[in-house]
Amino acid sequence: MSESKSQFESGHEVPVAHQDAPGLQHKMKGPDPEDENVPTEDGGYQIYKAAGKLKGKRALITGGDSGIGRAIAILYAMEGADSFIAYLKEEEKDAQETKRKVEEKGQKCYLMATDLTDMKNCKAVVDAAVKAMGGLDILVNNAAYQMMVEDILDLPEEQWLHTFATNIHPLFYLSKYAIPHLSRGSSIINNASINAYIGRPDLLDYTSTKGAIISFTRGLSNQYVSKGIRVNAVAPGPVWTPLIPATMNEKAQKEFTSPMGRPAQPSEIATCFVFLASTDSSAISGQTIHANGGVVVNG
Ligand SMILES: NC(=O)c1ccc[n+]([C@@H]2O[C@H](COP(=O)([O-])OP(=O)(O)OC[C@H]3O[C@@H](n4cnc5c(N)ncnc54)[C@H](O)[C@@H]3O)[C@@H](O)[C@H]2O)c1
Numbered sequence: 001m002s003e004s005k006s007q008f009e010s011g012h013e014v015p016v017a018h019q020d021a022p023g024l025q026h027k028m029k030g031p032d033p034e035d036e037n038v039p040t041e042d043g044g045y046q047i048y049k050a051a052g053k054l055k056g057k058r059a060l061i062t063g064g065d066s067g068i069g070r071a072i073a074i075l076y077a078m079e080g081a082d083s084f085i086a087y088l089k090e091e092e093k094d095a096q097e098t099k100r101k102v103e104e105k106g107q108k109c110y111l112m113a114t115d116l117t118d119m120k121n122c123k124a125v126v127d128a129a130v131k132a133m134g135g136l137d138i139l140v141n142n143a144a145y146q147m148m149v150e151d152i153l154d155l156p157e158e159q160w161l162h163t164f165a166t167n168i169h170p171l172f173y174l175s176k177y178a179i180p181h182l183s184r185g186s187s188i189i190n191n192a193s194i195n196a197y198i199g200r201p202d203l204l205d206y207t208s209t210k211g212a213i214i215s216f217t218r219g220l221s222n223q224y225v226s227k228g229i230r231v232n233a234v235a236p237g238p239v240w241t242p243l244i245p246a247t248m249n250e251k252a253q254k255e256f257t258s259p260m261g262r263p264a265q266p267s268e269i270a271t272c273f274v275f276l277a278s279t280d281s282s283a284i285s286g287q288t289i290h291a292n293g294g295v296v297v298n299g
Pocket of ligand 1 (some may be wrong): 022023062063064065066067069086087088091114115116117128141142144145166191192193194214235236237238239240241242243244
């Protein structure tokens, strides 16, 4: 098992098991998030019953190359939607695999490697998605960065800024640039985290951005709900994705579970993103779905 430091050196060692950030799904060791036998009785896609809920829709999914973002692209494809996914260039191989899986379900998947911490890239992604798909109906803000640091005294200022630049600023840029292309019935869905509700101490910067995402979701919903655009969030608990071996130490990985006795599979979170994008949730906006394995939280 290899160990490496946070990309933000401060003299504090952040042990990272298995791989460096960003995590790559094709290099994951241990249970395959899409293996039909682990970590629960089925891989998610096998039991999922699609019903054309997103037929003809066009979705922009950030961080769609792997983990939860990939699962969203696949379930959206099963429901009849095309996807445009944005990801970091190191993740090209994972992105190609997402594209293959979406196309296997009979839908289109467009790829763009870019760094969303730059607002110009956020604009370019929205423009490219609209051009490729002929419009936009769903924006899924899913990309994020995290790196464990146990004490605020050891948390590098650069990491604090980078986590905010990755996890919250692009939500503002992408929503601002996407909304002119959205119409009544469109949805914006933000990936938050249980950590915003439980205040996870060893992910202080990440946890703070996830709280900001909840507030952003509520404020933007209050701006746009009367115009027919719904804005919601999902707050997952532990999910076995490349983010985990790339950013959590061995102890945290061993404790990576929920009251259900296991982490979730990405597909179990992606079902919430289908619900929130479809007319099944037509009376829901400004809310958060807690797909967290049974932790009861307020809000
Ligand atoms: N895995 C969990 O336990 C868990 C729990 C709660 C919330 N989440 C949230 O789920 C979302 C998806 O994470 P995941 O667990 O599927 O991991 P993941 O590593 O598969 O996905 C994160 C993605 O973010 C993208 N990304 C990061 N920095 C970027 C940048 N600067 N520009 C463009 N893209 C960038 C990468 O493409 C990466 O694939 C994140 O918002 C994460 O906070 C995950």
